[in-house]
Amino acid sequence: MPIPTPARLVVLVSGSGTNLQALIDATSDPAYGARIVAVGADRDGIEGLARAERAGIPTFVKKVGQFSSREHWDRAMADTVAGFEPDLVVSAGFMKLAGESFLERFGGRFVNTHPALLPSFPGMHGAADALEHGVKVTGATLFVVDAGVDTGPILAQAVVPVEDDDTVESLHERIKVAEREMLVECVGRMAREGYTITGRKVRFGAPVH
Numbered sequence: 001m002p003i004p005t006p007a008r009l010v011v012l013v014s015g016s017g018t019n020l021q022a023l024i025d026a027t028s029d030p031a032y033g034a035r036i037v038a039v040g041a042d043r044d045g046i047e048g049l050a051r052a053e054r055a056g057i058p059t060f061v062k063k064v065g066q067f068s069s070r071e072h073w074d075r076a077m078a079d080t081v082a083g084f085e086p087d088l089v090v091s092a093g094f095m096k097l098a099g100e101s102f103l104e105r106f107g108g109r110f111v112n113t114h115p116a117l118l119p120s121f122p123g124m125h126g127a128a129d130a131l132e133h134g135v136k137v138t139g140a141t142l143f144v145v146d147a148g149v150d151t152g153p154i155l156a157q158a159v160v161p162v163e164d165d166d167t168v169e170s171l172h173e174r175i176k177v178a179e180r181e182m183l184v185e186c187v188g189r190m191a192r193e194g195y196t197i198t199g200r201k202v203r204f205g206a207p208v209h
């Protein structure tokens, strides 16, 4: 997938937005090769939206409850995101599953960062589930979103140790430090180098014809 530079990014958030902030900081350098054209959320009053507003980035909020069905919400999300003409959509702590309409429009250029080493510990509680299971290492995974829950082709993974005295909070904070670095590096490479998806394998670099 070759991408025109600077790549246009739409970032989706549901919470504190520290991954978004890492992207905001990275995109302030024109050499990074991407810029954030909008930040979207499924709820209001979150620090993620405040971070975007402080950076002068347009925001939008689409709550599921504002729509008559989940499908209508999904289509409204897809229409709104499409209006910003993104090259890549980045889910960074976005706590909603994307449905058919969204994936029809953005499949192959919608990535998500997850706080565990997939395929282990998918879902909404990746750090807590890894701690509960007693694993000795965990981390973060960046993948291309598909119709499953955290099942898409993997772009990159970052590993962190689990310490004996970890709480869910201390472990998730350690994961997030590695996650932000991985996200910034990979989104920048996708923008500058393009990427190729072949079945379950993703590599940086545009397809060779």
Ligand SMILES: Nc1nc2c(c(=O)[nH]1)N[C@@H](CN(C=O)c1ccc(C(=O)N[C@@H](CCC(=O)O)C(=O)O)cc1)CN2
Residues within 6 Å of the ligand: 091, 094, 095, 096, 097, 098, 099, 112, 113, 114, 123, 124, 145, 146, 147, 148, 149, 150, 151, 152
């Ligand atoms: N179709 C997909 N959409 C998304 C994926 C994905 O793999 N496939 N990844 C997510 C993020 N994600 C974890 O990485 C995730 C987010 C939300 C849920 C979930 O079950 N959400 C519930 C609502 C929960 C809430 O509102 O608090 C829901 O969507 O109804 C699971 C995994 C990005 N989207």
Ligand SMILES: NCC(=O)N[C@@H]1O[C@H](COP(=O)([O-])[O-])[C@@H](O)[C@H]1O
Residues within 6 Å of the ligand: 013, 014, 015, 016, 017, 018, 019, 020, 048, 092, 093, 094, 095, 113, 114, 115, 123, 124, 125, 126, 176, 179
């Ligand atoms: N399943 C999705 C999920 O758990 N996402 C996780 O939420 C956190 C958001 O942090 P942030 O709002 O500070 O970027 C991140 O660790 C992200 O991987």
